[in-house]
Amino acid sequence: MEYYISISTLNDFIFCPYSIYLHNVYMDTDEGMYQATPQTKGKIAHEPVDSKTSSNRKDEILSLPVLSEQLGVMGKIDVYRKKEKKLIERKYQLKQIYQGQIYQLWAQYFCMVEMGYEVEKIAFYEISTNKAIPISLPTVENKQELMGFIQSFREYNPATPFVANPNKCHHCIYCNLCDKTEENNVY
Numbered sequence: 001m002e003y004y005i006s007i008s009t010l011n012d013f014i015f016c017p018y019s020i021y022l023h024n025v026y027m028d029t030d031e032g033m034y035q036a037t038p039q040t041k042g043k044i045a046h047e048p049v050d051s052k053t054s055s056n057r058k059d060e061i062l063s064l065p066v067l068s069e070q071l072g073v074m075g076k077i078d079v080y081r082k083k084e085k086k087l088i089e090r091k092y093q094l095k096q097i098y099q100g101q102i103y104q105l106w107a108q109y110f111c112m113v114e115m116g117y118e119v120e121k122i123a124f125y126e127i128s129t130n131k132a133i134p135i136s137l138p139t140v141e142n143k144q145e146l147m148g149f150i151q152s153f154r155e156y157n158p159a160t161p162f163v164a165n166p167n168k169c170h171h172c173i174y175c176n177l178c179d180k181t182e183e184n185n186v187y
């Protein structure tokens with residue numbers, strides 16, 4: 001295994017593979033240079049978990065680093081409730097759940113299972129509406145699908161020609177820095 005893919009980038013890769021390349025180029029720069037309002041809100045939503053201040057419940061593990069040798073991914077989970085054996089990913093807003101977000105939750109689940117945790121339930125939690133959204137546990141077929149997706153991520157070459165989708169570019173945090181488009185983002 002050459003390197004571990006960050007679970008947090010799986011959804012971005014589906015949105016636009018080139019954004020992963022830009023993320024790596026600009027990751028050491030000031031985030032204010034490119035982060036748009038939704039990303040900032042999402043980040044703030046995660047801050048209490050990342051700084052382990054959002055819960056005093058003894059049965060909760062917050063912000064646990066996780067890794068899967070088998071999948072070649074690493075990241076951090078938001079919340080694991082020990083009694084319920086439940087893994088929860090918090091999002092500020094979830095008007096729609098994208099496949100990439102499901103992949104992220106599946107990847108976290110497989111990491112935890114590989115690390116020896118018992119996980120019987122997985123769910124999203126929408127902070128803005130205080131709503132839990134249960135997700136089915138991934139099947140064997142789902143795991144194969146996820147592994148195929150991770151492989152395509154691993155093999156991606158940013159030099160591969162592609163046509164940018166203006167609708168996506170309008171909502172992309174890298175829009176004003178991207179050499180593939182002349183669009184401006186809407187934020």
Ligand code: SF4
Pocket residue numbers: 015016017018019022164165168169172173174175176178179180181
């Ligand atoms: S601006 Fe468009 S082409 Fe560039 S990374 Fe974003 S979505 Fe992809």
